[in-house]
Structures are given as C-alpha cells and as structure tokens.
Amino acid sequence: MPIKKICNKAACNSLINVGDKYCDKHKDQGQIDKRERNRHYDKYQRDQKSKQFYNSKEWKLLREKIKLKFNGLCLKCLENKKIKVGVIADHIIPIKVDWSLRLVESNIDFLCVECHNAKTAEDKKIYGLD
Structure with a gap:
C-alpha cells in the first residue's frame, strides 16, 4: 500500500501520495503559493535595478x-x-x-x-x- 501524507493546505486532513503537495481540492494552492513567494521576493528582496532590468x-x-x-x-x-x-x-x-x-x-x-x-x-x- 502506498505511503500517504496529509495535504499541505492548513486545516485540510485529506490524504495524498507522498510526492504530492496538495489534494485535488487544493491543487491550485501550489500556483497561488508560488505567485505569492514571487510577489514577496520582488517587493522585499529584489533590488530595484535588477527588477527594472528583468522587466526591460x-x-x-x-x-x-x-x-x-x-x-x-x-x-x-x-x-x-x-x-x-x-x-x-x-x-x-x-x-x-x-x-x-x-x-x-x-x-x-x-x-x-x-x-x-x-x-x-x-x-x-x-x-x-x-
């Protein structure tokens, strides 16, 4: 029997396969998390000179x-x-x-x-x- 773990979404107790991060109900959460991490990096960590360059x-x-x-x-x-x-x-x-x-x-x-x-x-x- 494959090993299972709990979905990474807070308060969700659905069991998923070990290689997955989210259950079917929350599978879009990975993209949302990625966008949020990128937005945070751009706002607080990436210097403005680099940000302007990458948008050029x-x-x-x-x-x-x-x-x-x-x-x-x-x-x-x-x-x-x-x-x-x-x-x-x-x-x-x-x-x-x-x-x-x-x-x-x-x-x-x-x-x-x-x-x-x-x-x-x-x-x-x-x-x-x-």
Missing part, C-alpha cells in the same frame, strides 16, 4: 532569443542526456557579480527550475550572494 524590453527579447536557440530545453539536463523543458534564462555569471554581462548572450543558459535552483545555490556559495 531588451531582457525579454534576449530571453526569448535564448529560449529559441536552445529549443526551449534545459541545457544542464541535456548535458546529462535528459530531455526536460527549460523555463528560466539564467545568467552564468550573476548580474550581482558583473552587471556588464547582463545582456551578453554567451553569459546566459536556459534551465529547468530544478537546475536553476541548484545553480543559484552554487552561486550563493561561490559568490556569497543572498
């Missing part, structure tokens, strides 16, 4: 160019002989480290969420970023 026409065009260049696939997964959709254009050398490389195409990879999170954690260790 130049960045959006370059991001789309990178996505098309790599057929929308995660580069790190491809290196490991896996095929996974990429969703994040990531600066190889973070813009907090070298602002001048922010629009340099060769400084940008296209990654899936998992690979981006791993790279961000690595960048924090290497460059002491928060």
Whole structure:
C-alpha cells in the first residue's frame, strides 16, 4: 500500500501520495503559493535595478532569443542526456557579480527550475550572494 501524507493546505486532513503537495481540492494552492513567494521576493528582496532590468524590453527579447536557440530545453539536463523543458534564462555569471554581462548572450543558459535552483545555490556559495 502506498505511503500517504496529509495535504499541505492548513486545516485540510485529506490524504495524498507522498510526492504530492496538495489534494485535488487544493491543487491550485501550489500556483497561488508560488505567485505569492514571487510577489514577496520582488517587493522585499529584489533590488530595484535588477527588477527594472528583468522587466526591460531588451531582457525579454534576449530571453526569448535564448529560449529559441536552445529549443526551449534545459541545457544542464541535456548535458546529462535528459530531455526536460527549460523555463528560466539564467545568467552564468550573476548580474550581482558583473552587471556588464547582463545582456551578453554567451553569459546566459536556459534551465529547468530544478537546475536553476541548484545553480543559484552554487552561486550563493561561490559568490556569497543572498
């Protein structure tokens, strides 16, 4: 019998599979939580210079160019002989480290969420970023 756990939604006692976060009734909660985390990050943590840059026409065009260049696939997964959709254009050398490389195409990879999170954690260790 598969192992079950309780839905992550407060006060919901529905049992779900271990790999899931929410029951069918609250499955949209994950997207709501993600939007809220992003909104909080943008408001309280992301510096205004970076926020303006990521909303700029130049960045959006370059991001789309990178996505098309790599057929929308995660580069790190491809290196490991896996095929996974990429969703994040990531600066190889973070813009907090070298602002001048922010629009340099060769400084940008296209990654899936998992690979981006791993790279961000690595960048924090290497460059002491928060």
